[in-house]
Amino acid sequence: MKPRICVVQFPGVNCEYETARAARKAGMDADILRWNEPLEEFTKFDGFILPGGFSYQDRVRAGAIAATDEVFEVIIEQAAKGKPVLGICNGAQVLVEAGLVPGLEEGKVQMALAPNTGMGRGGYYCNWVYLRVSCAPARTAITWDLEPGEILPVPIAHGEGRFTSCLDGLFESLETGGQIVFKYCDSGGVPAEAFPENPNGSEHMAAAISNPAGNVVAMMPHPERCAWVRQVPGELAGPWGEKRLASRLSARAMDDDGPGARVFGSMRTYIEEKV
Amino acid sequence: MTDVEVLVKLVAPDPWSFTVYDALSRKFGLEEIVGIERMRTWSLSYDVVAADDAVGPTETILRETVLLANPNRDIRQLRAGASEPVKPGIYEPGDGVVGAYVVKVHNLWDSAGEKVARIARSRLGIDALRSVSSSTLWVIEMSRGEPRSRELAERVAVLEARGAGLLANPHCQEAEVVSAREYLLGGSG
Numbered sequence: 231m232k233p234r235i236c237v238v239q240f241p242g243v244n245c246e247y248e249t250a251r252a253a254r255k256a257g258m259d260a261d262i263l264r265w266n267e268p269l270e271e272f273t274k275f276d277g278f279i280l281p282g283g284f285s286y287q288d289r290v291r292a293g294a295i296a297a298t299d300e301v302f303e304v305i306i307e308q309a310a311k312g313k314p315v316l317g318i319c320n321g322a323q324v325l326v327e328a329g330l331v332p333g334l335e336e337g338k339v340q341m342a343l344a345p346n347t348g349m350g351r352g353g354y355y356c357n358w359v360y361l362r363v364s365c366a367p368a369r370t371a372i373t374w375d376l377e378p379g380e381i382l383p384v385p386i387a388h389g390e391g392r393f394t395s396c397l398d399g400l401f402e403s404l405e406t407g408g409q410i411v412f413k414y415c416d417s418g419g420v421p422a423e424a425f426p427e428n429p430n431g432s433e434h435m436a437a438a439i440s441n442p443a444g445n446v447v448a449m450m451p452h453p454e455r456c457a458w459v460r461q462v463p464g465e466l467a468g469p470w471g472e473k474r475l476a477s478r479l480s481a482r483a484m485d486d487d488g489p490g491a492r493v494f495g496s497m498r499t500y501i502e503e504k505v
Numbered sequence: 506m507t508d509v510e511v512l513v514k515l516v517a518p519d520p521w522s523f524t525v526y527d528a529l530s531r532k533f534g535l536e537e538i539v540g541i542e543r544m545r546t547w548s549l550s551y552d553v554v555a556a557d558d559a560v561g562p563t564e565t566i567l568r569e570t571v572l573l574a575n576p577n578r579d580i581r582q583l584r585a586g587a588s589e590p591v592k593p594g595i596y597e598p599g600d601g602v603v604g605a606y607v608v609k610v611h612n613l614w615d616s617a618g619e620k621v622a623r624i625a626r627s628r629l630g631i632d633a634l635r636s637v638s639s640s641t642l643w644v645i646e647m648s649r650g651e652p653r654s655r656e657l658a659e660r661v662a663v664l665e666a667r668g669a670g671l672l673a674n675p676h677c678q679e680a681e682v683v684s685a686r687e688y689l690l691g692g693s694g
Contacts, residue, residue, distance in 0.1 A: 289524045298532045337666040344677035352616025
């Protein structure tokens with residue numbers, strides 16, 4: 231039986247359909263559930279994805295209002311059972327605002343996804359970036375199938391994506407605990423602090439951060455936008471760009487797994503082995 | 506250095522205020538909160554001594570650009586000091602309001618303010634403008650007086666945990682809680 235994934239549709243998100251498709255491509259059953267469905271409906275799933283977009287029009291702050299919704303009671307309860315929860319972009323902002331990530335102190339909000347500063351100014355920024363697996367792959371639900379240090383090109387699109395905290399030593403603790411899942415890097419895999427490799431000025435070059443157990447991950451880049459080879463630009467440096475170029479005359483090859491599929495595939499394997 | 510302030514409020518009903526009201530009154534269960542108003546405030550610091558020398562260039566920015574307020578959408582008021590009461594279109598207490606507090610939320614990285622300052626200097630030639638900062642003002646209207654009203658305003662101001670605080674995430678924002686009477690109505694206390 232395929233793992234069942236719930237893609238939670240808060241008002242204002244806009245990536246739920248492609249996220250569900252990417253999860254299905256990875257061999258999971260994915261359903262899109264509105265945030266106000268009866269709460270017991272959410273308990274029937276093996277994992278959750280909070281997709282990207284602008285939940286509640288980013289009112290107050292990105293993710294702030296969705297984090298107050300009642301559905302979170304269930305998500306928190308299900309996450310405590312070890313089920314994976316992946317927040318992508320706005321979903322990541324929601325997880326941070328809800329205090330699930332980094333989750334070093336239960337219930338406390340310990341960081342923010344603050345406005346970008348990487349460009350030397352604020353504002354929305356879209357581009358392809360390179361991510362390097364920076365924890366032991368078996369530490370988190372979304373790196374389960376990945377290789378240590380593996381590099382994935384993934385697109386970003388956000389105005390508030392800078393992981394930051396006013397707590398002294400927080401990021402050092404996250405490094406020590408292996409909670410920084412992906413770091414921004416150059417095409418060769420060298421972690422990079424400066425723009426454009428680190429597109430938003432994120433502290434410790436963090437692109438994705440998990441809770442201590444590794445089953446809840448807040449990830450700013452969009453793996454669902456590169457789950458197929460055909461979504462990868464041929465001009466990208468590295469093997470994924472080369473694969474895209476080599477696939478250009480074959481519709482079948484274009485439908486192969488893209489780099490983002492590695493994330494969803496990991497989630498599936500994690501559920502099959504752990505949940 | 507002389508500061509002036511521009512308060513800006515939507516002419517139309519503000520859906521952000523409704524969302525925050527819903528979150529605080531229904532989701533947080535704070536039934537004593539009876540209304541929320543939102544406005545934006547711009548604080549402009551000039552390298553001048555007389556207040557008029559700060560008011561004039563600010564009026565130029567308001568007249569020549571929509572950087573601070575868009576007259577098609579917003580009403581605004583230029584104040585030389587917080588002791589000047591705001592006009593009723595900007596804020597007046599709603600019916601049944603006993604206590605009202607302003608939660609002033611400022612982003613620690615204020616790119617909006619920097620942008621205004623840069624454009625005002627480079628395109629309008631307002632060289633005396635030293636800095637601009639922007640904040641959001643949330644007016645929390647409550648059916649309770651002191652000290653409960655202040656306590657409630659402080660409780661919702663800073664996000665500490667899920668369900669505890671909302672308006673400012675202290676990891677990227679700072680919040681100040683001020684009496685609405687003092688900040689907006691020109692009164693004291």
